[in-house]
Amino acid sequence: xxxxxxxxxxxxxxxxxxxxxxxxxxxxxxxxxxxxxxxxxxxxxxxxxxxxxxxxxxxxxxxxxxxxxxxxxxxxxxxxxxxxxxxxxxxxxxxxxxxxxxxxxxxxxxxxxxxxxxxxxxxxxxxxxxxxxxxxxxxxxxxxxxxxxxxxxxxxxxxxxxxxxxxxxxxxxxxxxxxxxxxxxxxxxxxxxxxxxxxxxxxxxxxxxxxxxxxxxxxxxxxxxxxxxxxxxxxxxxxxxxxxxxxxxxxxxxxxxxxxxxxxxxxxxxxxxxxxxxxxxxxxxxxxxxxxxxxxxxxxxxxxxxxxxxxxxxxxxxxxxxxxxxxxxxxxxxxxxxxxxxxxxxxxxxxxxxxxxxxxxxxxxxxxxxxxxxxxxxxxxxxxxxxxxxxxxxxxxxxxxxxxxxxxxxxxxxxxxxxxxxxxxxxxxxxxxxxxxxxxxxxxxxxxxx
Amino acid sequence: xxxxxxxxxxxxxxxxxxxxxxxxxxxxxxxxxxxxxxxxxxxxxxxxxxxxxxxxxxxxxxxxxxxxxxxxxxxxxxxxxxxxxxxxxxxxxxxxxxxxxxxxxxxxxxxxxxxxxxxxxxxxxxxxxxxxxxxxxxxxxxxxxxxxxxxxxxxxxxxxxxxxxxxxxxxxxxxxxxxxxxxxxxxxxxxxxxxxxxxxxxxxxxxxxxxxxxxxxxxxxxxxxxxxxxxxxxxxxxxxxxxxxxxxxxxxxxxxxxxxxxxxxxxxxxxxxxxxxxxxxxxxxxxxxxxxxxxxxxxxxxxxxxxxxxxxxxxxxxxxxxxxxxxxxxxxxxxxxxxxxxxxxxxxxxxxxxxxxxxxxxxxxxxxxxxxxxxxxxxxxxxx
Amino acid sequence: xxxxxxxxxxxxxxxxxxxxxxxxxxxxxxxxxxxxxxxxxxxxxxxxxxxxxxxxxxxxxxxxxxxxxxxxxxxxxxxxxxxxxxxxxx
Ligand SMILES: Cc1cc2nc3c(=O)[nH]c(=O)nc-3n(C[C@H](O)[C@H](O)[C@H](O)COP(=O)(O)OP(=O)(O)OC[C@H]3O[C@@H](n4cnc5c(N)ncnc54)[C@H](O)[C@@H]3O)c2cc1C
Ligand SMILES: Cc1cc2nc3c(=O)[nH]c(=O)nc-3n(C[C@H](O)[C@H](O)[C@H](O)COP(=O)(O)OP(=O)(O)OC[C@H]3O[C@@H](n4cnc5c(N)ncnc54)[C@H](O)[C@@H]3O)c2cc1C
Ligand code: FES
Numbered sequence: 001x002x003x004x005x006x007x008x009x010x011x012x013x014x015x016x017x018x019x020x021x022x023x024x025x026x027x028x029x030x031x032x033x034x035x036x037x038x039x040x041x042x043x044x045x046x047x048x049x050x051x052x053x054x055x056x057x058x059x060x061x062x063x064x065x066x067x068x069x070x071x072x073x074x075x076x077x078x079x080x081x082x083x084x085x086x087x088x089x090x091x092x093x094x095x096x097x098x099x100x101x102x103x104x105x106x107x108x109x110x111x112x113x114x115x116x117x118x119x120x121x122x123x124x125x126x127x128x129x130x131x132x133x134x135x136x137x138x139x140x141x142x143x144x145x146x147x148x149x150x151x152x153x154x155x156x157x158x159x160x161x162x163x164x165x166x167x168x169x170x171x172x173x174x175x176x177x178x179x180x181x182x183x184x185x186x187x188x189x190x191x192x193x194x195x196x197x198x199x200x201x202x203x204x205x206x207x208x209x210x211x212x213x214x215x216x217x218x219x220x221x222x223x224x225x226x227x228x229x230x231x232x233x234x235x236x237x238x239x240x241x242x243x244x245x246x247x248x249x250x251x252x253x254x255x256x257x258x259x260x261x262x263x264x265x266x267x268x269x270x271x272x273x274x275x276x277x278x279x280x281x282x283x284x285x286x287x288x289x290x291x292x293x294x295x296x297x298x299x300x301x302x303x304x305x306x307x308x309x310x311x312x313x314x315x316x317x318x319x320x321x322x323x324x325x326x327x328x329x330x331x332x333x334x335x336x337x338x339x340x341x342x343x344x345x346x347x348x349x350x351x352x353x354x355x356x357x358x359x360x361x362x363x364x365x366x367x368x369x370x371x372x373x374x375x376x377x378x379x380x381x382x383x384x385x386x387x388x389x390x391x392x393x394x395x396x397x398x399x400x401x402x403x404x405x406x407x408x409x410x411x412x413x414x415x416x417x418x419x420x421x422x423x424x425x426x427x428x429x430x431x432x433x434x435x436x437x438x439x440x441x442x443x444x445x446x447x448x449x450x
Numbered sequence: 451x452x453x454x455x456x457x458x459x460x461x462x463x464x465x466x467x468x469x470x471x472x473x474x475x476x477x478x479x480x481x482x483x484x485x486x487x488x489x490x491x492x493x494x495x496x497x498x499x500x501x502x503x504x505x506x507x508x509x510x511x512x513x514x515x516x517x518x519x520x521x522x523x524x525x526x527x528x529x530x531x532x533x534x535x536x537x538x539x540x541x542x543x544x545x546x547x548x549x550x551x552x553x554x555x556x557x558x559x560x561x562x563x564x565x566x567x568x569x570x571x572x573x574x575x576x577x578x579x580x581x582x583x584x585x586x587x588x589x590x591x592x593x594x595x596x597x598x599x600x601x602x603x604x605x606x607x608x609x610x611x612x613x614x615x616x617x618x619x620x621x622x623x624x625x626x627x628x629x630x631x632x633x634x635x636x637x638x639x640x641x642x643x644x645x646x647x648x649x650x651x652x653x654x655x656x657x658x659x660x661x662x663x664x665x666x667x668x669x670x671x672x673x674x675x676x677x678x679x680x681x682x683x684x685x686x687x688x689x690x691x692x693x694x695x696x697x698x699x700x701x702x703x704x705x706x707x708x709x710x711x712x713x714x715x716x717x718x719x720x721x722x723x724x725x726x727x728x729x730x731x732x733x734x735x736x737x738x739x740x741x742x743x744x745x746x747x748x749x750x751x752x753x754x755x756x757x758x759x760x761x762x763x764x765x766x767x768x769x770x771x772x773x774x775x776x777x778x779x780x781x782x783x784x785x786x787x788x789x790x791x792x793x794x795x796x797x798x799x800x801x802x803x804x805x806x807x808x809x810x811x812x813x814x815x816x817x818x819x820x821x822x823x824x825x826x827x828x829x830x831x832x833x834x
Numbered sequence: 835x836x837x838x839x840x841x842x843x844x845x846x847x848x849x850x851x852x853x854x855x856x857x858x859x860x861x862x863x864x865x866x867x868x869x870x871x872x873x874x875x876x877x878x879x880x881x882x883x884x885x886x887x888x889x890x891x892x893x894x895x896x897x898x899x900x901x902x903x904x905x906x907x908x909x910x911x912x913x914x915x916x917x918x919x920x921x922x923x924x
Contacts, residue, residue, distance in 0.1 A: 035892050035912055042891065048862030048914060050845025083912070085892070090734065100737075104901070104908050122893045134874035134886030141890030141911075149867040150838045153874065176838055240884040241874050256874075266893070274731070381888070382895060383683075383706070384880045397622065401478035404485050405607045407706065412682055412760055412895025417888075438735050438762045442682060442895060444906050445711075446755035449748050450741035682898075682907065706880075756905030758898075 005031045005079070007327055008099055008112035010086045010269060013041020014065055014313045015118035015305025015320035017072040022324025024078050026333035031110065032078060033101055035085040035441070041305075042120050042140060043313040044069055045148040053150065061212050065313055084108070087439035089115065089269045097300065100439070107447040114300050114327045117288070118320060119266040121306035124283045125417035126161070126261045127379050127387075128371035130236030139260035143169045152178030154256025158245050160184040160233035161260035163364040164192075164213045167227070169258060171216035174223040181254045183225065184247050186232035186369035195362045232369050233259075261366040263310045264420055270307065271436035273298050279429070280309050281358075282365040284420035286433065292347070293326025294319055302327055311350075311357035318350035370424070379425075380418040382411020390425065399423060399431050409434050412442050451626045451638065451661055452653035453479035455606045456789045459802030460651055460809075461620075462613035467810055471618040472645055473610075474638065476625035480606030482655045486765025487795045488678055488712040489602035490691055490700045491524055491537075493517045494544050494569055494594050495558050496793065497695060498714060498773065506773060507561065512819050513774065514565030516797055519816060521596045523799040533608045535600050536705035542597025542691035543572075543581055545588045545750055551696040552590045558695065559592050569594045583687055583751045597691045599702045602795060626654075629664040636785065649809050651787040656729055656768040658790045667780060668828040670771035671791050675717035675733030675764055677743060681757045683707030692750060699746040701754075709754060711747045715739035717764035733764040767794075771825065777801050778821040779808070782829050788822055837871060850919040851902075865910035865921060866890065866897045876910075877923050887911055899923050 007023050009016045012034035023030040032039070038046040044065055047053055057066055072078070081101065088100035092111070099110045123138035130136070137145075139159055145151045152173055157180045159166040170180045185192070220227055231247040236257055238244070244253045264285025271277060271286065276297035280287040287309035294302050304323040305316035322343045329339040373379070375388035385408040393402050399422050402408060408422060409415030415434045423433060451457065453475030461471045473479075499510035521539075528535050546552045555571060562569045569592050577591040578584050584591075614620050624640040629650065631637075636650045654661045656673035688703040698713040717733035740762055748755045770776050770791040777789040787809065789801050804814040837844075837860075845861040852869065859868035866887050869876060875884040876897060887897040890911045897910040902920040910921070 037914060048845060048860075050860070050862035052843035054841055088735075090737075104906055104913060122889060122891060125888075125894075132879070132883065132885055134876070134884050136886075136888070138889050141888065144890050145867065145870075146838075149863055150842050150844070151867050151870065152836045152838060153870060155836065177840065178836070178838075241886070381885075397478040398481075401481055401485075404481065404603050407603070410680070410708075410761070412758070412898060413893060414760065416893050435732060435763075438740075439759060441892070442758035442760050442898070442907070442909075444756055445681065445744050445759055446748060448741055448759060449744035449755075450738075756900075756907065758907045 002109045002111055003031070005029050005110065005112045006331060007031070007114045007116060008033065008097065008110055009116045009118060011041065011118035011120055011305065012036070012039035012080070012082070013118060013120050013305055013316060014043065014068060015316035015323070016041070016116070017068050018317045018320030019116050019118065019304055019324040019327070020078045021072060021075060022321055023328060024075055026328040028328060028331060028333055030078050031081060031112070033081045033084050033086055033099070035083065037082045039072055039080065039082070040069055042144065045144045047148050047150065051150070057147070065317070068317060085441040086269060087441050087443050089272055091273070102441070102443045102447055107443070114302065114331065116302040116304060116323050116327065117269050117307050118303070118305040118316070119269060119307050121263040121265050121310045122416065123259070124261045124264050124285070124366065124420055126259055126366065126370060127373060127377050127421055128233060128235060129374045129377050130238065131259065132378050132381055133236055133238045133242050134240065135238070135242035135255060136236055136257045136259065139166055139169050139258035140263070142256070142258040143172065146172060146176055146178070152176060154254065155179045156181040156254045157256045157258065158182050158184065158252055158254040159258045159260055160245060160247070162186050162366040162369050163260045163262045164360065166258065166260035167213045167216040167220065169260070170225060171219040174225060175219060180220070180225045182252050183220065183227045184231045184233050184245070185227070185229045186366070187229065189229035192229070192363050195359070232371065234371055262364050263306065265306050265308070265310060267307070268414060268416070268436050268440040270296060270301070270303060272438065272440065273301055275301060281361040282367055283310070283361070284423065293329070294323035295326060311354050315350050315353035315357060318346040318353065321346040322350070379421050380408040380411065382413050382417070383407040390422070394425055399426060399433050400435055402426070403434060414440070451650065452482070452655060452657070453610065453620065453622060454482045454484035454653060454655050455480070455609065455798035456653040456794055456802055457651065458606055458609045458613050459799050460653065460789070460805050461618040462609050462616055463803050463806030464809065465613055465616040465618040467806065469810070472621060472647070473613065473618060474621045474624045474626055474640060474645070476623070478622050479610045479620065483765055483767040484606040484795065484798070485602060486678070486763065487602050487767070488700050488702070488710055489599045489795065490702065491520070491539065491598045491600060491796050492542060492691060492693065492700070492793065493521055493567060493597050493796070494542065494592055494693070495562055497693065497698070500554060500558060500695070502773070509774065511561045511565055514562060514567055515816050516800055517567060520797050520800045523803060524600065527799055531608050531612050535604050535608055537598065537600040538689065539596055539598035540689045541580070541593060541595045542693065543577055543584070543591040543593055544693040544695050545577065545584065545591045546695050547587050547589060547749070548696065555590055555592050555695050567594070568596065581690055581692070583753050585750055585752050587749060592695065599691050601705060626661060626664070629661070631665065631783070634785070649785045649787065651789060651805060651809070653789045655790055656766045658768060658788060662788065665783065665786065666832050667783065668825070668832060669776060669788055669822070670825050670828060671768040671776060672770070673719065673727060673729055673766050674769050675719045675766055676712065677715045677717045677735060677739050678710060678712040678763050678765065679740070679743060679759055680761045681709040681711070681754070682760050684709070684757055687753065688751065694746060694750060697746045698743065699750060701747055701751065709757065711743060711754070713743060713746070715743040719766070729766055733766060735762050735764060775801070775820045776822050776825070777805065778817050778823070780829070781823050781826050848915065848917045850915055850921060852921050853923055859915045861916065862914045865899065865913050865915055865919070868915050869910060
């Protein structure tokens, strides 16, 4: 079964929603595919429809995003395919794009004249001794448990890393009734302040309003949660699950850890299409290059949101609007001039948001603070590849060559977790990283077989 | 030239004999076909030789002597290298589902037995006793007790390390840019260096024809894009090499637990700006190949159906104008050797050993069947 | 673990089978959420070490489980719990 659309959008986060609404306004037949059951993306990961959570995401910083989401959900002319992962993307000889999508119920194919990849980002996975113990989560994953499942995965939680988002997550956890033992920043307080001050001129307009970390700090103070600076996490201890974390200044007992070193773009689909990429900000990962209309180096393949580099939800929203008009103009649904007029304010908005994102990147820069790896620290979680196996082949060879001999990157996550670490260890700015391969997500053999 | 299995293994053999050897590769060692292949050690006559008429089957049968040598070379490789390469030789089954396929198997086995290979025909029942994961639809199989597989991820890497330890000079990331013949020597240039050698070996896999062109020579090796599939790791269930006599399939389980599913299904080679095949970008997956390949796997071993596919990759190998490998000295170019084409994973260590022996002056009759001289006519108009 | 209970109405309570045992869960919550309530450890790795879920967004594969009787391997953090589900972590 193949359905055809004018535009297929991968990802129902702010970027995908904004683009879909624009395209729908322009009367283009649009589908949005997301592996989550409901739209919202990572920032508004929605609870199951059977849950009632009064006041869900009521905080005013989320208001524009919630408003966008409600408009998106009400727009029945946009075709929504939730609970489906896009596992393959290719260009057919007739020029159309073909997407292979799968769910536990099987496989489907979709063709589209244009494709927008708004696949968002994931937490940067940072290996350290003990990080594979049960109870260690990516901080974003922990936050999503709270947002969407109303579960707090511990009673004494430690958040550790370099990204200020961990303040927000800790505040959300305590406000919901969870226990947070500590928030550990690897960097000294001064470094964060200095980066803030250095950039305060360019980001001044946003620091006070859009930097909810300040409010989060107040909440944490109120709940008596320790926030330590210059306290890089060094190891996580425990036998069958997390029992404590060690940082430079001592040990803290805990039953769950959220690691928060920043975010990296999800890049498997654009890389599968051989779109031109650039090494993204200090956290690593690959951002897809695009023009002023959000078109990638592949004609007809557009990108928006964190796929183009991690810059936050509002920038994602703006870029989704731009991409929507860009695609609309290319498909003749609106004149280029009119489209240019309509995107002007989104472009201006996005520019200023990107400046803010760079400030945040600088404050959160994890590079000086990556924990030291021990010989038995697993770099590749999927294939259980320890640092000791990788060290000896760091002799100038490529990431692909290291992958071949060590299996680092060969597992279920397709290298999404270990690639940034490996590229950092290789320290070769020209290494193109792992070759992206089909499928972007694991898929049962029987679904694919004819 | 070429740091694949053949290049590295030849260097290792030569260096052990005291020769001064250098290996150049444009990329990292073992990242060509030698690192992309399925790792099958197949000693039964290949299906591709059976689907193109009797003459080819007859000719291919005559390479059985090489297969016999390969069995013993693989049996001793781990001991020679003192490394674990996950070589298993627990036997291989080439299965049949229809009466015609059974008939084809019988003919094939008769040819193999005549050449001294230990294959035998077994019925479906016995096949399932040996390999309980096989489908009820399997009515017979050719069984070779010697077949198996090795970890293609590790083999070339380990041999390269051995070559290095034995004194060979290994130069990864040094692309050969030109070759000149000066008096009785060859001068091979890379971007930064040049090397003079009394003998050279072109073992550049799918790139062999390009490199031979630097000497104004034709070597009729053509690039073909193939497809491989790997599943997530599962408990050990398939200790054998499984192939199919009538459909394209090779299946095995790696030491780590992944099932590798391939068997010669095509992928689509990338084209350059001029519309010519390019070897510098990975071929694209052909959806029909992928679906067809996985279907055969399920038909043969139904338990694979629910296992997750984690990666499909494409790789480029070289195939010759007549399907047989091309291995030996170029008649018009004394001292210039070439090796490539065909199943040079299974046969790679053997080719390497025989070339090293021949380069050192001991003629090898086993290589006659694959000698480049059969294509000498292609070079009769090529000036030196 | 803690399922928060103030200010929230969850779906219906249902039962699923987890590694052969009946467990009470809420309809619609993810299998991973249901599993984490039992134990944060989901499986053992090839070194025999206990392992749990990690990303909770479908990218890492650490939460992969098998659905019976079909045998499909799915990411538990993406799949909602439904009546009658039979899940094994092997
Ligand atoms: C776990 C997590 C938590 C975060 N929490 C916050 C926060 O609290 N505050 C904040 O400012 N920022 C947060 N971020 C950053 C956040 O991603 C952005 O601010 C915002 O959501 C970006 O919008 P987007 O549209 O670019 O992508 P997203 O909102 O991430 O949307 C992308 C969507 O694409 C889907 N997708 C990706 N690949 C595929 C595929 N192959 N097939 C099908 N669907 C696919 C995903 O399921 C996702 O729903 C978080 C990020 C993560 C990863
Ligand atoms: C998907 C696939 C599956 C296969 N399955 C099997 C199997 O199961 N069993 C089997 O027996 N065979 C199999 N084969 C075939 C087998 O892999 C090859 O025959 C064998 O690996 C060839 O080894 P090689 O050393 O000749 O070439 P390669 O490994 O390709 O090495 C050639 C090297 O030459 C280098 N090179 C190229 N140009 C230059 C230059 N200008 N200068 C310097 N270096 C250069 C390349 O970088 C490369 O490393 C398969 C092949 C593929 C692609
Ligand atoms: S926890 Fe990472 S995929 Fe489910």
